[in-house]
Amino acid sequence: MSDIWEFWRRSLLGEKPETTPGTPHAGFYRDRSSRAVAIWKDGEQWVCSVTSGYCPRHKDEIDELFGFVCRAPITRELFMHIKNGGGWPEDVQIPERGAGDNSQSLPPHELLAAQINDMIDEARKWLASIGGKIATQEHADKAANFAGAFGELEKEADKARKNEKEPHDKAAKAVQAKWLPVIELAAEKKSWLKKEFEKFALAEKRRREEEARRLAEEQRKAAEEAARAAAENGEPPPQPEAIEEPAPVKNVAAGTRGTRVALKTRVDYVVIDLPAFAAHLAALENPPPEFLEACRKIANRLGAAGANPPGVEKRVTEFAA
Structure with missing residues (x-):
């Protein structure tokens, strides 16, 4: 007489005995819904017990269930523990906080x-x-x-x-x-009038620069005329006066209330040779972090789109999620 529990005992030892459809084996198992399952024979009749939900009654149903649970054996003690309302060994319960532990006064x-x-x-x-x-x-x-x-x-x-x-x-x-609409309206009109001022200020700056150049030129011509007149009269040439270069013109500013508005100078550095600039950054011993991050994002975007740009290697990382 064969031992109907042999399959289960060997499975508990880590073996994987062969099984065939239509041949359930007695034992204690766990299904995919985390139910504990018991299968055994009562005389010549196969019977089954599950800890929740529908319990198969017919042999073909029991055999079908066995096909799902046969590779997940558990001990009889664990089956009884689950049947009596206990939890699985890997179950995790979030600790309750309540009356008697002074936690109810906590926000x-x-x-x-x-x-x-x-x-x-x-x-x-x-x-x-x-x-x-x-x-x-x-x-x-x-x-x-x-x-x-x-x-x-x-x-x-x-x-x-x-x-x-x-x-x-x-x-x-x-x-x-x-x-925001009020703020944006005021900001928009502030920019509007500053642009109007900018037109005047740039023109005024050019006028002042031209005036400074004109005065310097008149000074130079006057010195030359004095030297020529002295030579005609047989007099020694006058001591030449130092002719100053036109001084930088005073910045154009306007406004009599609050912050004055004036022309300001902004210096921008424009990339005119992208390959050369990118190669320079890449060759640095410590490339700027923002350059590396931008390259990483672009490489991921191109790779995800199916491109295979040079200098980029596909790497697969496995992580828990």
Whole structure:
């Protein structure tokens, strides 16, 4: 007589015994919905027990369920634990805060922070209990569940933040809607009149520069005429006066209230040879971070579009998400 439990026992030892459709094997298993499943024979009849939901009654249904759970054996003790209302070893429960722990007096953000810190303590204790390193699938499941619990707390905190912030956002939006058009109108007309001033100021600057050049030229001609007259009269030439170069003209400014408006000088450096400039930056021992970041973004965009630009290598990084 064959041992109907042999498949399950060998599976618990890490083996993967062969199985064929239409041949369920007695044992305790876990399905994809995290239900605990028990399959056994009552006389000649295959029977099944599940911890929640629909329980198969017919052999073909039991065999179909076995096909889903046969590679996920669990111990009988764990089955009974789950059946009696317990949780799976990798389950993570968010610590409750309530009456008796003085947390009800905390504001909502501090209460949630306390829950997160409680969860941090639990996660650290668990990680220490397994030697500080994930070594099994059960460990990996528990770590993922801890991450999921932190994610739930993150969403809860973000939702509370948005709810608390919403009336302030609406009030700020109303203030912006009321005042921005007024501010923009004044700013627009400020720029308008400054442009009108700029036309005058540039013309006035040119006029002053031309006047300074004219005076310098008259001074030079007067000196030459004096020297020529002295020579005609047989007199020694007059001591030449130093002819000064035209001094920079005084900046053009205007306005008698508040801040005066004046011409200002702005220096811009324009890239006229992009390949040369880019090559220079790339050759630096420490290229500017913003240059590297711009190159990274462009490379990712081109790569995502299917391009294969020179100097770019595709790298695949795996990470937990």
